[in-house]
Amino acid sequence: MxxxxxxxxxxxxxxxxxxxxxxxxxxxxxxxxxxxxxxxxxxxxxxxxxxxxxxxxxxxxxxxxxxxxxxxxxxxxxxxxxxxxxxxxxxxxxxxxxxxxxxxxxxxxxxxxGDVSKSPFAKGEVALVKLFGDCTTEVTALVTSKHDDGRYTIFMPTGPNPTSGNIYHVKQEQVTLYPEISVSDAMRTIIACGAGSGELIANTSAVGSNVRTSTKQETSKGDSSSDDLGDLIQDTLLDKRIKLCLLKHGIETLNDLRQLSEDELKNIKGLGPKRLELVKTYLNAVSTETKRKNFNKNV
Known part of the structure; x- marks a missing residue:
């Protein structure tokens, strides 16, 4: 030595x-x-x-x-x-x-x-919030109240002491909920000044108005089967967290994704079993739609 x-x-x-x-x-x-x-x-x-x-x-x-x-x-x-x-x-x-x-x-x-059911740390929903509107910057927060007009009241804890923070009233479209993430798990990442957030978010599914933000969604008019197998991953209607996982592993097009075996998909870090099922369902839908288009062209 x-x-x-x-x-x-x-x-x-x-x-x-x-x-x-x-x-x-x-x-x-x-x-x-x-x-x-x-x-x-x-x-x-x-x-x-x-x-x-x-x-x-x-x-x-x-x-x-x-x-x-x-x-x-x-x-x-x-x-x-x-x-x-x-x-x-x-x-x-x-x-x-x-x-x-x-x-x-x-x-x-x-x-x-007192009654833990009345505490925001017990009943609050974990979310990523775009405090500045269209700006891509997001913060970890707890949804503590939902208003009749659709707005949310959120509590944004500060790290490493999550018992202090700020309160904001934001529009619903600025909030992406993560119901699968418990408050205690989110608090652990805040205490750790953000460490572990990537793995925690990548392995859970999001619910919210800004979950899917691709430009193709705006032009497809809600048709989730309008993608072709040659499309870039970043332009598809897949969840943005799934896109990040795929792009990190060099998977840039739907065709690249389709060529992967099930074992190779399972080995993609951060994809998780639930996201894996979403990817399979999406690929099947796109493949069916592509076959239908080709059939119509031949006819």
Missing amino acids: TQIDRKDFAKKTLLGGVVILLPVALLVMGFRWLFQLVTDLIKPLANLIINVVGMPEIFADILVLTGMAGLCFVTGWLVTTAGGSWFHTKFDTHLARYAPGYRIMKDIVGQFF
Whole structure:
């Protein structure tokens, strides 16, 4: 092993250890910080129990935490009753009126610990959005609301902290939905500053007004079988993500695509089983239409 190889080996080994151990260390530090925060909050009650009963500090902390958990359980049960619900509504209304900031804090807590079905991070739909209209630049976003007039309200998270971001109201044609992508998967790419987005989008199907943007679509008047086998891939009506996958592998025309075997199609990275079926269906439709045209010409 040469000196350069030794240095490269030592560097890779050291970085590999850091990548493995650093997340564990950060997790331990996070739990330690949370534990100290909680124990500082309950310290007055814990000290009271220690002075009265004389039990060790750790057991006093556990007893206080158990009591707080029990109080939360009882409170949650009481508000499910008719009387508890009425009292909570009155209390909540008056507190929001006389305590500035209470409503904001309640909404923030509700987003993380309340009904998850009302959270945009749970019910939002993942989408690519053209914020600037006809500009080809797209951003990863969550559709949080759909308006009666067809517009969408979207939340565009910022990386690497997806809990912050911007809210936009855009037209439907600016939005391409990806219902197969879960919010958690999209958030992972945002936390990673976009890393992994290519594979995630390439292996899923899009739904939206701007999914197919080829110029031939505008002139075909909705006839998806008007392509010939000699047409360029970029001019066909295939999904734009499929086009990108094919062009990256040097497949420039429909004729090139037709000559590939099924195994060769399966080996195209990013195509995926669902997109593979779409390609097969499209090729069959184009082949049938081409045969029909040739037959009419001969007649």
